[in-house]
Amino acid sequence: MIPTRFAHIVFGLILSGLMSCFVSGLSTFRTIGLVDHFLLEWMGNWLASWALAFPTVLVIAPITRRMVARLVKQA
Numbered sequence: 001m002i003p004t005r006f007a008h009i010v011f012g013l014i015l016s017g018l019m020s021c022f023v024s025g026l027s028t029f030r031t032i033g034l035v036d037h038f039l040l041e042w043m044g045n046w047l048a049s050w051a052l053a054f055p056t057v058l059v060i061a062p063i064t065r066r067m068v069a070r071l072v073k074q075a
Contacts, residue, residue: 016053
C-alpha cells in the first residue's frame with residue numbers, strides 16, 4: 001500500500017486522470033467525430049492532457065482548499 005503521506009498525490013493523479021480522460025474524449029469527439037481512428041486520437045489527446053492536468057491539480061488543489069475554507073461555514 002501507499003503511505004498516507006502521499007494521499008494528496010494519489011488523489012491528484014486519479015482526479016486529473018479521470019477528468020482529463022472525460023474532457024479530452026468529449027473535445028476529441030466534437031473535433032473529429034466518431035471516425036475509425038477516434039480511439040487512437042483520444043488516447044493521444046488524453047496523455048497530453050493528463051501530463052498538463054496532473055501537475056496543475058497538485059498546484060491548484062491547496063489554493064482551492066483555502067478558498068473553500070473561506071467560503072463555507074465551519075461547524
